[in-house]
Every structure is written in C-alpha cells, then in structure tokens.
Amino acid sequence: MKQLFGAMAICLLLVSNSFACEVCGCAAGSVYSGILPRFNKNFVGARYFYRSFKTQHITTDNSELYTKEYYHTWDLYARFYPHKRVQIFASLPINHNRQYDNGALVSTTGIGDIQLWANYAAIQTSDSSLSKIKHLLLLGGGLKMATGESNYYRNGNLLNPNLQLGSGSWDLLFNYMYTMRIKGWGMQADGYAKITTTNPAGFKFGNRFSQAFRGFYWYQKNKVALLTHINAQYEFAFKDKTLGETLIESGGHTLSAGAGLDLYLGRFILGVQAQQPVYHKQAENLITPNTRILGQFTVLF
Amino acid sequence: MKKVLLFSILTSFLLVQSCKEKEETPTATITFISPAEHTHFMAGDEINIKATIEASTAIHGWNLFIIHGSDQSILFEKDSHEHAQNINIDESWSVPSPITSGAIYVKLEAIINHDGDKVDKSLELHIH
Numbered sequence: 001m002k003q004l005f006g007a008m009a010i011c012l013l014l015v016s017n018s019f020a021c022e023v024c025g026c027a028a029g030s031v032y033s034g035i036l037p038r039f040n041k042n043f044v045g046a047r048y049f050y051r052s053f054k055t056q057h058i059t060t061d062n063s064e065l066y067t068k069e070y071y072h073t074w075d076l077y078a079r080f081y082p083h084k085r086v087q088i089f090a091s092l093p094i095n096h097n098r099q100y101d102n103g104a105l106v107s108t109t110g111i112g113d114i115q116l117w118a119n120y121a122a123i124q125t126s127d128s129s130l131s132k133i134k135h136l137l138l139l140g141g142g143l144k145m146a147t148g149e150s151n152y153y154r155n156g157n158l159l160n161p162n163l164q165l166g167s168g169s170w171d172l173l174f175n176y177m178y179t180m181r182i183k184g185w186g187m188q189a190d191g192y193a194k195i196t197t198t199n200p201a202g203f204k205f206g207n208r209f210s211q212a213f214r215g216f217y218w219y220q221k222n223k224v225a226l227l228t229h230i231n232a233q234y235e236f237a238f239k240d241k242t243l244g245e246t247l248i249e250s251g252g253h254t255l256s257a258g259a260g261l262d263l264y265l266g267r268f269i270l271g272v273q274a275q276q277p278v279y280h281k282q283a284e285n286l287i288t289p290n291t292r293i294l295g296q297f298t299v300l301f
Numbered sequence: 302m303k304k305v306l307l308f309s310i311l312t313s314f315l316l317v318q319s320c321k322e323k324e325e326t327p328t329a330t331i332t333f334i335s336p337a338e339h340t341h342f343m344a345g346d347e348i349n350i351k352a353t354i355e356a357s358t359a360i361h362g363w364n365l366f367i368i369h370g371s372d373q374s375i376l377f378e379k380d381s382h383e384h385a386q387n388i389n390i391d392e393s394w395s396v397p398s399p400i401t402s403g404a405i406y407v408k409l410e411a412i413i414n415h416d417g418d419k420v421d422k423s424l425e426l427h428i429h
Contacts, residue, residue: 057359057384058384059359059384059385059386060384060385061385061387061388063359063385063386063387064359065358065359065360065361100324101414101416102324102326102327102361102413102414102418103324103325103326103327103413103418104326104414104418105416106415106416155416155417157415
C-alpha cells in the first residue's frame with residue numbers, strides 16, 4: 001500500500017515538473033470542480049491547482065514586452081451531507097501568485113476567497129440496483145466571499161487585480177452536474193457560472209461561465225480502484241470593468257482538453273490531472289494560457 | 302498516511318520552487334539631446350527638452366521632472382506609461398516669472414518594471 005502511494009506521489013512530481021516553467025498571464029479561472037469522488041459520502045481534502053500565463057504588453061515601437069504569471073492554489077475543501085439529497089461544499093484556498101516583469105518578481109501569498117455552496121440531487125438513481133444506467137443530476141448555487149486580500153500594495157503601487165489574493169467582491173455561484181454511468185464507464189457534463197459584483201475599489205471582474213464534458217472509466221479490485229478520465233472544457237469570461245469603464249484587454253474564452261487519474265485506496269483518494277488549452281482568445285489575444293495541473297488528496301468518511 | 306500528505310505538499314512546493322526563474326533586469330541608456338548641460342534661460346523662456354531612452358528590451362515608460370536646485374521643489378512633472386524599447390521624449394516647459402534664480406535639474410527616469418526598478422539621468426540648467 002505504501003509503495004502505491006509512493007509511486008503516485010512520484011508520478012505527481014514528474015508530471016508537475018514536466019509542465020512547470022512554461023511561458024505564462026492572468027487569472028481568469030472559473031469555479032473548478034472536476035469529477036468528485038463517491039457522490040454519497042462526506043469528504044475532506046486538499047487540492048493543489050497550478051496555472052500559468054504569458055502576457056503580451058502592447059508597445060509603441062513593435063518591440064516585445066512580456067510578463068509571466070504563475071498561480072499556485074492549495075485548496076482545503078470539504079463536502080457534507082446534511083440530507084441524503086443535499087450536499088454542502090466549502091472551499092478555503094491559499095494562494096501564491098507570482099509575476100515576473102523585466103527582472104522583477106512580484107508575489108503575493110495568503111488566504112484567498114472562501115466559497116460555500118450547496119447542491120441538490122434532483123435525479124439520483126445510483127442507489128437503485130435494478131437500473132443498469134445510473135443517473136445523477138445535481139443543481140446548486142453558492143457564494144464566493146471577499147475573504148482574500150484585494151488591496152495589496154507594493155512600492156506604493158496597487159497590484160493588478162489579477163495578482164491580488166482575492167477579488168474583493170461577493171459573487172454568486174451557480175452550477176449543475178449530470179453524471180451517467182453504465183457499469184464502469186461513465187460521462188459527466190457540468191457547468192458553472194460566477195456572477196460577479198463590484199469590489200470596494202470599483203473593480204468588477206467579468207462574469208464567468210464554464211462548461212465541461214468528461215468521460216471516465218472506473219476499475220476496481222478489492223479495496224483499490226482506479227478512475228481514469230478525459231475532459232474537454234470551455235470557459236468564457238466577460239470583460240472586466242474598473243470604475244464603470246470596460247477594460248478592453250480583458251475577458252475572452254478558452255477551450256481546453258485534459259486527462260487525469262485518481263487512485264482510490266479504501267477511504268483515501270490521490271489524484272492528478274493535467275489540462276492543455278487547445279484554443280483560446282483571452283484579453284484580445286494578449287494572454288496565452290498554459291498547461292494547468294491539479295493534484296488532490298481526499299479522505300472519505 | 303501522514304507521509305503521503307507530507308509528500309504531496311512537498312511535491313507542490315517543489316513545483317513552486319521549480320518555477321522560480323531568474324530573469325535579468327534590462328538596462329537602459331538615457332541621452333539628453335537638448336538643451337545642452339549648463340545652458341542659461343531667462344524667466345519666460347521656453348525650454349524644449351529632447352531626450353532618448355534606449356533599453357535592452359521594452360520597458361514600461363518614463364517620468365520627467367524639472368526640480369529647482371534651491372529647495373528641491375518640483376517645477377514640472379510629466380509621466381508616460383509608454384511600453385517601448387526605444388523612446389523619444391520631446392517636452393516643453395516655460396520658465397515662470399518671477400522665479401528664484403539658480404540651478405534647476407531636468408531629471409528623466411526610465412521605468413524598467415512595475416516593481417520600482419528605474420534608470421535615471423539628470424541635466425543641470427540655470428535660470429535667471
């Protein structure tokens with residue numbers, strides 16, 4: 001058992017390093033979920049989420065000026081069932097944001113914006129032993145709180161809103177998740193919306209929407225199970241506004257494809273996933289997103 | 302299990318460390334074209350400041366100040382968030398009347414990045 005854990009951890013290390021330090025940009029992420037483990041169980045866990053971007057700055061003499069942004073998030077998250085059809089989620093992110101700009105490194109570290117949301121199982125046939133096709137439809141909504149620092153100054157200058165630890169705004173979250181499973185095979189469609197509000201500094205991140213389709217295969221032997229999955233995800237962000245003025249160089253959309261592997265060992269889950277943008281137009285093509293990596297460690301109870 | 306959790310944290314920490322890249326800070330050369338150093342001006346004269354900034358890569362802009370030598374007061378201030386590798390500055394300022402005679406300094410700063418790194422050069426002039 002220990003060897004298996006060790007192998008997975010080494011895998012995570014290798015995958016992580018292979019994607020690290022590619023060119024990089026700006027956090028425009030939507031709510032992330034992915035395939036959540038064992039829908040009928042409570043869990044607590046920790047996720048690590050890595051994104052990087054390369055941002056081009058327009059120059060007046062056609063010379064090149066780029067900055068690179070790296071976003072690391074360690075997310076403590078939990079799911080509880082107060083009722084058999086109701087799930088409550090909580091997420092406490094700890095962010096570490098870095099921007100490289102002409103030899104200077106600007107970084108911020110600290111607690112991000114806490115998210116709380118609830119899902120209602122509108123359709124749930126997974127408990128039925130008669131049905132070969134199992135369905136689960138979750139509908140939910142929640143709140144992203146303004147708990148992360150959004151007024152971070154450095155050398156007298158207010159940092160770019162994308163480098164702040166939080167957005168400074170209280171935002172509404174909506175989501176749905178439909179999962180269909182036939183024996184070990186399954187598919188999932190999930191969509192998320194973040195309806196943003198203006199923060200105290202007058203900045204409003206654009207509303208964000210995300211739609212993902214995932215396919216997975218579940219293989220189990222005794223107490224050990226493997227969940228392999230592939231996904232395609234489309235994200236759209238409206239343009240940001242500052243003091244009511246639309247920021248032209250913001251917003252956009254990204255289509256990504258990815259794959260991942262989760263290892264279930266009894267009540268413990270270790271997972272890794274990578275996602276590569278295959279088509280994107282962010283901030284009028286000034287921002288190039290790179291590979292994202294997600295690692296998770298979850299304990300069911 | 303604690304070892305696994307510790308290893309996972311260590312792994313993500315290593316990823317953060319692996320992303321710490323070392324980037325050279327660009328250099329910039331400021332050249333004043335006009336006026337010539339120690340030129341004398343009278344109250345009411347217009348001072349036309351022409352200068353160039355040539356950087357090793359594109360920079361984030363420039364600040365221009367005219368500072369009175371007697372009390373370090375700022376007589377004129379202009380900034381530009383112009384991203385470029387080669388920048389031409391052409392600004393004018395009329396010497397107000399009356400004004401305390403003495404040395405004034407034209408200070409031009411090339412803004413290398415948004416973290417406070419700058420290259421500056423000053424030019425001494427005299428007003429009467």
